[in-house]
Amino acid sequence: MTLNELRYLVAVADHRHFGKAASACFVSQPTLSTQLKKLEEQLGVILFERTNKSVRPTGIGEQVIDKARRVLDQVEDIRTICRGDREPLCGARSLGVIPTLAPYLLPWLLPPLRRAHPALELIVVEDITERLIARLKEHSLDGAMVALPTSASDLIERPLFDEPFYVACPGGHRLARARAVTLADLESEPILYLADGHCLRDQALAICGGAARDPTGDFRATSLETLRQLVAAGLGFTLLPALAIPEDQRDLAGVAVRPFAGTAKRRIGLVCRATYPHLDEIDLLAQLVIDHLPASVRPLRSALNQ
Amino acid sequence: MTLNELRYLVAVADHRHFGKAASACFVSQPTLSTQLKKLEEQLGVILFERTNKSVRPTGIGEQVIDKARRVLDQVEDIRTICRGDREPLCGARSLGVIPTLAPYLLPWLLPPLRRAHPALELIVVEDITERLIARLKEHSLDGAMVALPTSASDLIERPLFDEPFYVACPGGHRLARARAVTLADLESEPILYLADGHCLRDQALAICGGAARDPTGDFRATSLETLRQLVAAGLGFTLLPALAIPEDQRDLAGVAVRPFAGTAKRRIGLVCRATYPHLDEIDLLAQLVIDHLPASVRPLRSALNQ
DNA sequence: TAAAAATACTCCATAGGTATTTTAT
DNA sequence: ATAAAATACCTATGGAGTATTTTTA
Numbered sequence: 212m213t214l215n216e217l218r219y220l221v222a223v224a225d226h227r228h229f230g231k232a233a234s235a236c237f238v239s240q241p242t243l244s245t246q247l248k249k250l251e252e253q254l255g256v257i258l259f260e261r262t263n264k265s266v267r268p269t270g271i272g273e274q275v276i277d278k279a280r281r282v283l284d285q286v287e288d289i290r291t292i293c294r295g296d297r298e299p300l301c302g303a304r305s306l307g308v309i310p311t312l313a314p315y316l317l318p319w320l321l322p323p324l325r326r327a328h329p330a331l332e333l334i335v336v337e338d339i340t341e342r343l344i345a346r347l348k349e350h351s352l353d354g355a356m357v358a359l360p361t362s363a364s365d366l367i368e369r370p371l372f373d374e375p376f377y378v379a380c381p382g383g384h385r386l387a388r389a390r391a392v393t394l395a396d397l398e399s400e401p402i403l404y405l406a407d408g409h410c411l412r413d414q415a416l417a418i419c420g421g422a423a424r425d426p427t428g429d430f431r432a433t434s435l436e437t438l439r440q441l442v443a444a445g446l447g448f449t450l451l452p453a454l455a456i457p458e459d460q461r462d463l464a465g466v467a468v469r470p471f472a473g474t475a476k477r478r479i480g481l482v483c484r485a486t487y488p489h490l491d492e493i494d495l496l497a498q499l500v501i502d503h504l505p506a507s508v509r510p511l512r513s514a515l516n517q
Numbered sequence: 518m519t520l521n522e523l524r525y526l527v528a529v530a531d532h533r534h535f536g537k538a539a540s541a542c543f544v545s546q547p548t549l550s551t552q553l554k555k556l557e558e559q560l561g562v563i564l565f566e567r568t569n570k571s572v573r574p575t576g577i578g579e580q581v582i583d584k585a586r587r588v589l590d591q592v593e594d595i596r597t598i599c600r601g602d603r604e605p606l607c608g609a610r611s612l613g614v615i616p617t618l619a620p621y622l623l624p625w626l627l628p629p630l631r632r633a634h635p636a637l638e639l640i641v642v643e644d645i646t647e648r649l650i651a652r653l654k655e656h657s658l659d660g661a662m663v664a665l666p667t668s669a670s671d672l673i674e675r676p677l678f679d680e681p682f683y684v685a686c687p688g689g690h691r692l693a694r695a696r697a698v699t700l701a702d703l704e705s706e707p708i709l710y711l712a713d714g715h716c717l718r719d720q721a722l723a724i725c726g727g728a729a730r731d732p733t734g735d736f737r738a739t740s741l742e743t744l745r746q747l748v749a750a751g752l753g754f755t756l757l758p759a760l761a762i763p764e765d766q767r768d769l770a771g772v773a774v775r776p777f778a779g780t781a782k783r784r785i786g787l788v789c790r791a792t793y794p795h796l797d798e799i800d801l802l803a804q805l806v807i808d809h810l811p812a813s814v815r816p817l818r819s820a821l822n823q
Numbered sequence: 824t825a826a827a828a829a830t831a832c833t834c835c836a837t838a839g840g841t842a843t844t845t846t847a848t
Numbered sequence: 849a850t851a852a853a854a855t856a857c858c859t860a861t862g863g864a865g866t867a868t869t870t871t872t873a
Contacts (some may be wrong), residue, residue, distance in 0.1 A: 212596075213863090214519060215518065215863080230827070238863090238864065244828060248861075254595070254819050255600070261792065261828070267656050269596065271599065275598060278591050278592075286588060287582050288584055289560070289585065291561070292581060292584070293560040293575065293577065302576070349565070440860050485847095488566050489563075536853085544838090544840085546852080546853075550853060551838085552839090567853070568848080568853090569850095583870080667828065710863060824873100825872100829870065830870080832865100833866085833867105834863100834864085834865080835850080838859105838861080839860090841856100842855105843856075844856090846851105847853100
């Protein structure tokens with residue numbers, strides 16, 4: 212049985228005339244006759260009772276025609292579904308974003324994304340890099356925005372922007388009035404870090420002197436907002452990524468944010484499986500992110516290589 | 518798009534492995550790969566994300582696979598339906614029977630028919646020959662049992678049996694005690710006929726002297742039972758076909774039934790469209806009728822020729 | 824007799840096979 | 849290094865065409 216045979220069957224049922232049915236199918240009458248006969252032979256059933264003046268479905272013919280219509284409808288559905296999917300970034304997509312980025316970047320990203328791709332049903336998953344990558348590999352995410360580099364192999368990375376780190380100082384501290392803070396300034400100060408698993412914790416540790424300087428008694432916040440409150444309470448210093456700093460309110464609520472002397476930054480990128488079939492969409496999204504970043508971060512020109 | 522392509526698609530979805538899927542479909546791996554790739558190209562969509570170690574459906578792939586399964590299920594349904602229909606005399610069939618035959622023959626026919634073909638859902642339509650034939654031609658009947666010959670062309674006739682006519686005499690009449698009744702006996706007696714349209718009326722008229730002897734004032738009953746009552750009331754004579762006569766009760770309720778001298782009879786046959794696709798079923802039914810007739814009629818041997 | 828379906832036959836597009844290469848772990 | 853998918857290339861089945869015959873209303 213072939214789909215064409217079913218098409219011919221339905222055409223004959225509709226036209227009740229082999230010649231007209233054949234025209235409607237854009238084939239010759241003998242072709243249609245032969246195929247229909249073959250179908251009848253394969254099914255072991257007579258589908259139409261025909262004379263040279265009339266063509267009428269038999270009882271079993273009616274049933275088969277009915278089913279055949281449904282088959283063809285569903286085939287057409289498949290075509291429709293796929294045609295709809297040709298449009299990039301439409302339908303369900305899931306994007307992972309690390310917690311130290313999501314709340315600060317998404318307000319910049321989502322409005323233009325929604326404007327450009329209204330049919331996109333984006334699901335944002337906020338989690339630490341390790342778990343985001345695990346989910347990428349098990350196909351439960353389409354892409355993820357994390358700090359680069361990811362040690363993971365068989366992933367493709369699209370660098371998006373470099374995000375400088377700032378130093379958050381307790382409001383009353385003398386450094387709160389410095390123009391910039393150096394690594395030496397922090398040498399003897401308590402540093403507050405995020406909890407284990409956050410990449411930002413590791414980056415901060417690396418910058419501020421490594422694990423050696425990390426006293427076991429340190430506070431371990433699970434969000435930058437908590438960390439910010441701890442700084443405001445005078446418990447110590449911390450590093451904040453640029454996007455986490457309200458643009459015009461660098462000194463607010465007992466926290467003074469000062470530039471870090473030197474070039475402390477993290478690189479944020481979009482990653483996906485190397486085999487992900489819609490790299491075009493990844494690139495589209497990457498470009499959209501780059502185009503709508505605030506001035507506080509440095510976009511990396513065009514995400515099309517490596 | 519072809520059904521085989523959809524089969525390959527579903528097989529790959531099930532096995533998540535091209536080689537195994539190919540084996541399951543009894544084709545080579547390259548064949549399956551090629552066909553699936555062609556399907557993807559035609560649909561303009563990637564259905565599986567594959568490495569050499571893993572094969573996983575994409576989002577759109579899941580949707581298409583789902584539809585494809587339904588398509589294949591329905592195709593299988595078609596096969597099942599047709600396989601079921603290969604068994605003769607099962608499912609819905611409609612049979613027309615003339616009113617002067619139905620109530621007397623069906624009690625003989627239906628029980629063995631039900632026994633031999635329990636899955637048959639027979640619809641019996643009782644009407645006069647003319648309308649039965651009209652319904653045959655418009656395909657709203659599969660077959661009909663009528664008196665032969667039918668003038669209708671493009672119908673096939675299967676003779677079933679010859680049914681002798683008897684004379685029903687009013688109980689008190691002198692002929693009620695005759696051994697047999699001759700045409701001459703009836704010469705001066707009133708004859709009762711069925712209403713217009715019944716073939717039995719025409720046959721009785723033909724036997725008893727034609728339209729010339731039919732006074733306009735005659736009673737026109739619409740059933741043999743009414744006619745029998747009229748005879749019992751002494752209003753006249755009539756012809757009754759053999760089956761209409763209770764076997765062991767030829768003289769009952771004021772009606773004496775006597776043989777007709779000579780060979781007055783009607784021939785009953787099964788008719789269907791010449792193009793009817795299940796002549797085998799017609800023959801099956803004909804044989805079944807013949808095999809279960811009461812002794813009062815003469816079956817016509819084997820219904821397989823004209 | 825005329826209109827329509829069925830048959831005869833020819834051709835080529837393509838599904839399927841085998842052998843091989845590419846790829847990714 | 850190895851297992852698996854992709855590619856190259858060949859073969860042959862069968863879908864589709866034209867020309868013709870058969871059928872039946």
